[in-house]
Amino acid sequence: MDTIPKILSKQKTFFKSQKTKDIPYRLSLLKALKQEIVSNEQAIYDALKNDFKKPAFETFISEFGLVISELDLVIKNLKKWAKPKRVKASMLTFPSQDYIYKEPYGNVLIIAPWNYPFLLAIEPLIMAIAAGNTIVLKPSELTQHTSQIITDIVQKTFPETVAISVEGGVETATELLAQKWDYIFFTGSVPVGKIVAKAAAKHLTPVTLELGGKSPCIIDDTVDLKLAARRISWGKFLNAGQTCISADYIIIKSNIKEVFIETLKNEIVKRYGVNPKESPDLPRIINKKNALRIANMLEDSHVVFGGDIDVEDCYIAPTLIDVPDLDSRIMSDEIFGPVLPILTYNTEQDIEDIIWNYEKPLALYVFSNNSSFVDQTIKKYSFGGGAVNDLLIHFGNHRLPFGGIGSSGMGAYHGKTGFDTFSHNKSISKRGNWTDPSVRYAPYKGKLTLLKKMFKYFS
Numbered sequence: 001m002d003t004i005p006k007i008l009s010k011q012k013t014f015f016k017s018q019k020t021k022d023i024p025y026r027l028s029l030l031k032a033l034k035q036e037i038v039s040n041e042q043a044i045y046d047a048l049k050n051d052f053k054k055p056a057f058e059t060f061i062s063e064f065g066l067v068i069s070e071l072d073l074v075i076k077n078l079k080k081w082a083k084p085k086r087v088k089a090s091m092l093t094f095p096s097q098d099y100i101y102k103e104p105y106g107n108v109l110i111i112a113p114w115n116y117p118f119l120l121a122i123e124p125l126i127m128a129i130a131a132g133n134t135i136v137l138k139p140s141e142l143t144q145h146t147s148q149i150i151t152d153i154v155q156k157t158f159p160e161t162v163a164i165s166v167e168g169g170v171e172t173a174t175e176l177l178a179q180k181w182d183y184i185f186f187t188g189s190v191p192v193g194k195i196v197a198k199a200a201a202k203h204l205t206p207v208t209l210e211l212g213g214k215s216p217c218i219i220d221d222t223v224d225l226k227l228a229a230r231r232i233s234w235g236k237f238l239n240a241g242q243t244c245i246s247a248d249y250i251i252i253k254s255n256i257k258e259v260f261i262e263t264l265k266n267e268i269v270k271r272y273g274v275n276p277k278e279s280p281d282l283p284r285i286i287n288k289k290n291a292l293r294i295a296n297m298l299e300d301s302h303v304v305f306g307g308d309i310d311v312e313d314c315y316i317a318p319t320l321i322d323v324p325d326l327d328s329r330i331m332s333d334e335i336f337g338p339v340l341p342i343l344t345y346n347t348e349q350d351i352e353d354i355i356w357n358y359e360k361p362l363a364l365y366v367f368s369n370n371s372s373f374v375d376q377t378i379k380k381y382s383f384g385g386g387a388v389n390d391l392l393i394h395f396g397n398h399r400l401p402f403g404g405i406g407s408s409g410m411g412a413y414h415g416k417t418g419f420d421t422f423s424h425n426k427s428i429s430k431r432g433n434w435t436d437p438s439v440r441y442a443p444y445k446g447k448l449t450l451l452k453k454m455f456k457y458f459s
Helices: 004-016 023-039 041-052 056-082 119-130 144-157 170-177 190-202 225-241 254-272 288-298 348-355 371-380 415-421 448-458
Strands: 085-087 096-104 107-111 134-138 163-165 183-187 207-210 216-219 249-253 303-305 319-322 339-345 363-367 385-388 423-431
Touching (some): 004 107, 004 134, 023 041, 023 056, 023 144, 041 144, 056 119, 056 415, 107 170, 119 144, 190 207, 216 348, 225 339, 249 348, 254 303, 254 339, 339 348, 348 371, 363 371, 371 385, 415 423
Parallel strands (some): 107 183, 134 163, 183 207, 216 249, 216 363, 249 339
């Protein structure tokens, strides 16, 4: 493989050839990508199982299926999305026809995470290709099997001048970030996101940062606790809790806490058995380092369920923590594992004191049948996105932009929003020549009153 500067130089040259701006060419690449992914379906399942024992069902619902759906959506709609959009002209520019052109940024860097290593590498790649960019993709070094199959798929689908997968660790990422890109798309932790933003700022490169944070789940006493427990156990323990929009902690009305805990315990046993370690449906933590990190978080916590740990096997049991202190280790950072702290509230002020103790989260969830409480909660708190009476489901709708706010990220993607993310909106006014009002030309004497009227009535 060429050096990173040489790869980028070749892609810059190819982009200047204008080939990627050809819509049929983009569609041919996307169709080839879909064919290659479909032909490797079982290999993708095997790779994720080898990396952290992810079951095929979870791989399909949270990675493979979403990628294919996104490809189908883009292939169906690309011509319409890429077409210049005519907008209403202003009387101040009369006569003119005004348009917004969708223009690719150019040379794009995508850095993918390990928690959903296939989805979060391929989905932004799809949208960057659809928008007409060239791409250097860096998959996660922590998921070696998945990264290898991503590299194989990209290599078989694209010329290196269009897209290439570059594997490697921190040194590779550092070298990639030292280059001058036209756009950077990063998914990962807040600390690394700050490093990416600093590197991008050096060249005034625009970025999308998909980060994380401590996402709360509020439960009031109007809900069906069995239904809430079923949905929460699914959303929290999917991917062993290694989901950036997973509920990081519960805030529940104090009078139903004990009943909810018992209900949730029963639900966990129903889904994963008495010994979850033997369940084929519970993935492992990505590596020993992260398993040990979570184990350290659990020290001095009041475990009311679970708590079993096998660092060598990267296993953490689904675990419930009863009312931890806000300054405890389990509440100081995003957990990113199958551990669920349960806090209580009596008044809405209690909820405020907890949520506003942290930075703006990537997600917020509220379980309630009280519509006014739901609406007030959604409006009061600032967060990336969320759901009412369920977890995670907003991620699955391509019509909903997905992204964070504040420390949980900037920018958004999914569906057409993803295409727009990797496209610059180029504004064009096409001026007519059949008339040329003289009001804008000097001398200006006697024209100010007329100009003010034009601004008032025609802006």
